[in-house]
Amino acid sequence: MDRPHDPLLRLVGVGKKFGTVEVLRNVDLSIYPGEVHILAGENGAGKSTLVKIMAGVYSDYTGTMEVAGRQVRLSSPPEATAMGISVIYQELSLVSTMTVSDNIFLGLFLHRAGFVRNKAQCDATKRLLAKLGVQALPEQRVGDLPIATRHLIEIAKAMSRNAKVIIMDEPTSALNVQESEKLFALIRSLKSNGCGIIYISHKMEEIEQLADRITVLRDGMLIGSVSAAELPTPKLIHWMVGRPMEQQFSRRAPPTGKEVLRIERFCVAGPLRRHKPLVQEVALSIRQGEILGIAGLEGAGNSHLLSGLFGVYGRRATGRVWIEGKPVRIDRPVHAMQQGMALLTNDRKATGLILPMSIIANITLAKLRDFSTAGWRRTARETRAAHEIARALRVRANSLRMEVGKLSGGNQQKVALAKWMLLNPQLLLLDEPTRGVDVGAKREVYELMNQWTARGIAIILITSEMSELLAMSDRILVMHRGRITAEFSGSRATPQAIVNAAMAPPVEKEIPS
Amino acid sequence: MNQTTPRSNTPAPAGGPSKSDSPSGAVVVENPHEGGRRVGALLHWMGTPVARAMAALLLVLVLGTIFNANGSFFKIATQRDTLREVSDYGILACGMTLVIITGGIDLSVGSVLALVGVCFSIMSIHWGWSAWIVIPFSLLIGAAVGAFSGGLVAWFGIQPFIATLAMMVFARGLAEYISGNMEVSTAMANPDGTYHYVPVPAIFQSINSSVLGGYLAVVTVILMFCAAVAWLILSRHRWGRYLFAIGGNEEAARLSGVPVVGAKIGAYMASGLFAAVAGICQAAQEQQGDPRAGIGSELTAIAIVVIGGTSLMGGRGGMGLTLLGMLTIGYMEKILSLNAVPDAGRLMLTGVIIVTAVLAQRRRE
Numbered sequence: 063m064d065r066p067h068d069p070l071l072r073l074v075g076v077g078k079k080f081g082t083v084e085v086l087r088n089v090d091l092s093i094y095p096g097e098v099h100i101l102a103g104e105n106g107a108g109k110s111t112l113v114k115i116m117a118g119v120y121s122d123y124t125g126t127m128e129v130a131g132r133q134v135r136l137s138s139p140p141e142a143t144a145m146g147i148s149v150i151y152q153e154l155s156l157v158s159t160m161t162v163s164d165n166i167f168l169g170l171f172l173h174r175a176g177f178v179r180n181k182a183q184c185d186a187t188k189r190l191l192a193k194l195g196v197q198a199l200p201e202q203r204v205g206d207l208p209i210a211t212r213h214l215i216e217i218a219k220a221m222s223r224n225a226k227v228i229i230m231d232e233p234t235s236a237l238n239v240q241e242s243e244k245l246f247a248l249i250r251s252l253k254s255n256g257c258g259i260i261y262i263s264h265k266m267e268e269i270e271q272l273a274d275r276i277t278v279l280r281d282g283m284l285i286g287s288v289s290a291a292e293l294p295t296p297k298l299i300h301w302m303v304g305r306p307m308e309q310q311f312s313r314r315a316p317p318t319g320k321e322v323l324r325i326e327r328f329c330v331a332g333p334l335r336r337h338k339p340l341v342q343e344v345a346l347s348i349r350q351g352e353i354l355g356i357a358g359l360e361g362a363g364n365s366h367l368l369s370g371l372f373g374v375y376g377r378r379a380t381g382r383v384w385i386e387g388k389p390v391r392i393d394r395p396v397h398a399m400q401q402g403m404a405l406l407t408n409d410r411k412a413t414g415l416i417l418p419m420s421i422i423a424n425i426t427l428a429k430l431r432d433f434s435t436a437g438w439r440r441t442a443r444e445t446r447a448a449h450e451i452a453r454a455l456r457v458r459a460n461s462l463r464m465e466v467g468k469l470s471g472g473n474q475q476k477v478a479l480a481k482w483m484l485l486n487p488q489l490l491l492l493d494e495p496t497r498g499v500d501v502g503a504k505r506e507v508y509e510l511m512n513q514w515t516a517r518g519i520a521i522i523l524i525t526s527e528m529s530e531l532l533a534m535s536d537r538i539l540v541m542h543r544g545r546i547t548a549e550f551s552g553s554r555a556t557p558q559a560i561v562n563a564a565m566a567p568p569v570e571k572e573i574p575s
Numbered sequence: 576m577n578q579t580t581p582r583s584n585t586p587a588p589a590g591g592p593s594k595s596d597s598p599s600g601a602v603v604v605e606n607p608h609e610g611g612r613r614v615g616a617l618l619h620w621m622g623t624p625v626a627r628a629m630a631a632l633l634l635v636l637v638l639g640t641i642f643n644a645n646g647s648f649f650k651i652a653t654q655r656d657t658l659r660e661v662s663d664y665g666i667l668a669c670g671m672t673l674v675i676i677t678g679g680i681d682l683s684v685g686s687v688l689a690l691v692g693v694c695f696s697i698m699s700i701h702w703g704w705s706a707w708i709v710i711p712f713s714l715l716i717g718a719a720v721g722a723f724s725g726g727l728v729a730w731f732g733i734q735p736f737i738a739t740l741a742m743m744v745f746a747r748g749l750a751e752y753i754s755g756n757m758e759v760s761t762a763m764a765n766p767d768g769t770y771h772y773v774p775v776p777a778i779f780q781s782i783n784s785s786v787l788g789g790y791l792a793v794v795t796v797i798l799m800f801c802a803a804v805a806w807l808i809l810s811r812h813r814w815g816r817y818l819f820a821i822g823g824n825e826e827a828a829r830l831s832g833v834p835v836v837g838a839k840i841g842a843y844m845a846s847g848l849f850a851a852v853a854g855i856c857q858a859a860q861e862q863q864g865d866p867r868a869g870i871g872s873e874l875t876a877i878a879i880v881v882i883g884g885t886s887l888m889g890g891r892g893g894m895g896l897t898l899l900g901m902l903t904i905g906y907m908e909k910i911l912s913l914n915a916v917p918d919a920g921r922l923m924l925t926g927v928i929i930v931t932a933v934l935a936q937r938r939r940e
């Protein structure tokens with residue numbers, strides 16, 4: 063190879079087992095300065111496991127690791143930090159009860175004689191956040207911030223460590239286009255400073271945009287490691303899934319049926335009286351077989367709208383709601399479920415899954431009443447139903463009795479989706495349904511959405527991926543600061559028009575319903 | 576299916592250096608039997624909480640065979656007494672397991688035990704009521720107290736530690752008030768200050784006896800029944816699944832339609848109910864209702880649950896683990912007393928052993 067530098071980090075013949083299950087086998091990987099190295103592979107291929115080996119989280123692996131030519135065996139994350147390796151984990155690793163600045167300096171507090179220099183930390187945090195364009199104050203509690211902001215803070219934390227190797231495990235899974243662009247600009251400047259970056263993503267556009275070099279894993283094995291020019295997207299997908307596959311996907315909109323849901327003057331108040339309302343005066347309606355996309359930047363209130371509809375905010379949500387023409391009042395999630403609604407939330411770890419429970423228990427949780435007679439669970443029926451739906455969604459696990467927390471990120475997402483599919487809802491509220499899901503399974507989810515709508519199910523879809531929004535929505539609403547500011551029919555919408563409506567709403571005028 | 580999902584399984588990539596020959600992208604939903612991997616599977620099993628709880632128990636039993644106090648450790652009567660002495664704690668631990676799995680804790684069980692013991696004794700000794708009335712009444716008192724703590728936790732959102740600490744103090748006070756701060760026994764005061772004795776009620780005697788030719792105490796049978804009930808709830812009933820879900824992630828459980836408030840109140844109510852059962856057993860064995868009974872027994876019950884390997888964070892654990900924890904504590908206490916270890920040493924050793932057992936339980940990651 064004609065490389066002017068030695069690798070910053072090199073893995074040779076790395077393998078890793080969990081119990082009897084081998085999840086990595088003989089993997090080699092080299093990271094050079096000034097390059098973005100994409101790590102690609104399906105859900106469960108072993109990418110995050112490899113990241114955790116480099117980050118010092120797992121030390122019981124086989125094979126060797128070299129940092130700047132020196133062989134090392136890291137046994138804890140702080141050691142990795144000291145070696146100049148910094149990681150943005152796939153699952154958020156922030157302490158939600160601590161402030162933004164405390165999280166960023168966690169473990170490396172600025173101090174004088176043991177006393178934390180809070181002022182200095184806050185100032186440094188403010189500068190860092192400004193550079194990334196994060197809308198948060200250093201004194202805010204992380205738990206109070208929206209999920210995209212939390213991801214940005216996780217990124218800021220990794221950036222603050224002045225690392226030589228920066229590993230990013232699906233950093234943009236919760237970010238919208240603008241936020242991602244800021245991250246990419248930052249990545250370019252890190253590159254020109256000679257950092258090496260490992261980047262994991264299931265978004266093909268990002269890979270095309272960033273890649274210098276691509277390594278593909280499949281079933282824990284190295285498929286190949288080549289320069290980006292040699293691996294155009296179709297071929298990359300072929301390597302990942304092991305068969306050629308079209309990336310394009312088409313929505314087959316069935317003829318729409320009768321109205322499933324109509325809301326008028328729907329508002330969601332903030333947690334305290336003095337807070338701004340999260341959703342204001344929203345009116346919309348959706349018919350059987352329709353997919354209604356709702357776009358908006360962070361803070362636009364589209365996620366709050368779905369949660370409010372589902373009864374998550376109790377009486378803080380006001381307004382008139384009709385389901386199949388009948389006026390209803392929904393104060394609690396159970397009520398919404400009785401009305402045939404299902405909500406897939408956008409944060410699987412915090413609000414979607416019970417991580418210490420098994421896959422089966424998670425999948426059947428919302429439907430447990432139907433799987434029990436007089437309260438006693440019918441285990442066989444439960445297992446059968448869970449197997450069926452898990453197979454349809456291609457959940458990849460050694461056994462469905464495995465704890466959900468031990469699944470790969472994308473497979474966790476599929477389990478969360480499976481739980482709601484089992485309920486057989488009339489109205490499906492999907493907030494980022496394909497977050498962290500690999501290309502193959504994404505197509506599978508889209509295909510399922512086509513099938514569901516063909517059966518008369520109505521879907522409201524929120525997604526930060528523009529291509530997904532445009533491909534799957536029959537109609538698109540755009541929200542800004544809690545209000546609906548524009549409506550497009552699916553065929554008429556363009557990315558530019560949507561972004562414009564989301565950023566600079568037309569003069570404050572009510573959209574007549 | 577249709578034109579949009581090409582399912583043709585073309586072989587491995589032509590240009591790509593493929594190391595896998597199988598048409599991948601397939602789903603391994605279940606790996607049914609891993610034939611030649613018995614050893615690996617065994618090693619894996621050794622890491623499970625059940626295996627670790629068994630290891631702790633085994634260690635204690637080995638200690639027992641070494642320090643066997645001239646063979647008295649091996650006597651059947653010793654086994655019976657060990658089980659009998661730990662039964663009350665085991666019954667408390669059944670309810671405690673349910674509560675701890677929801678991520679809570681119940682500090683009030685020792686006081687509830689005393690309160691119910693006092694009420695049970697007054698009703699059966701002083702008032703001479705039949706056991707058919709007294710027992711349901713006593714159980715009702717325990718369940719009501721538990722439901723009240725549960726309401727404080729689930730409805731008003733008070734921290735379980737605080738809510739049940741308050742209930743622990745309150746119930747103890749109530750027990751002292753009802754009993755006039757004296758043991759309720761068969762010795763009845765006459766107006767002139769002397770005492771006369773009334774006969775011990777039949778129900779006291781039957782609870783304080785043994786079955787199977789004297790080899791199994793009745794309280795142990797009651798414990799086994801309680802454990803079976805708790806086991807059925809946790810592993811076969813919908814409500815048990817809800818308890819795990821609440822302990823694992825309360826918000827996600829609520830969003831999945833789990834009746835969080837009801838399920839939680841139920842857990843504390845069950846804990847109060849089991850505490851009432853323990854109170855009845857305790858009073859019957861002592862042949863009196865003691866308002867100072869069971870002080871500190873909530874801590875023993877918690878220790879049993881935790882040594883078994885149920886997580887104090889909630890969401891993980893089970894009744895089988897609790898039974899193993901109970902045997903560990905029971906045998907440990909027995910071995911120490913058989914070897915006449917003085918009380919001070921016994922307490923210190925107990926502390927050390929609890930920490931050791933919990934360290935051994937800790938999951939490595």
Ligand SMILES: Nc1ncnc2c1ncn2[C@@H]1O[C@H](COP(=O)(O)OP(=O)(O)OP(=O)(O)O)[C@@H](O)[C@H]1O
Binds near residue numbers: 468472
């Ligand atoms: N603690 C664990 N115990 C057992 N198995 C585990 C554990 N952690 C991960 N695994 C398994 O290892 C495999 C690889 O997981 P990993 O998280 O590395 O996948 P990934 O490539 O990051 O997938 P994704 O794209 O979905 O994030 C999965 O099959 C997963 O179930």
Ligand SMILES: [Mg+2]
Binds near residue numbers: 109110152
């Ligand atoms: Mg991953």
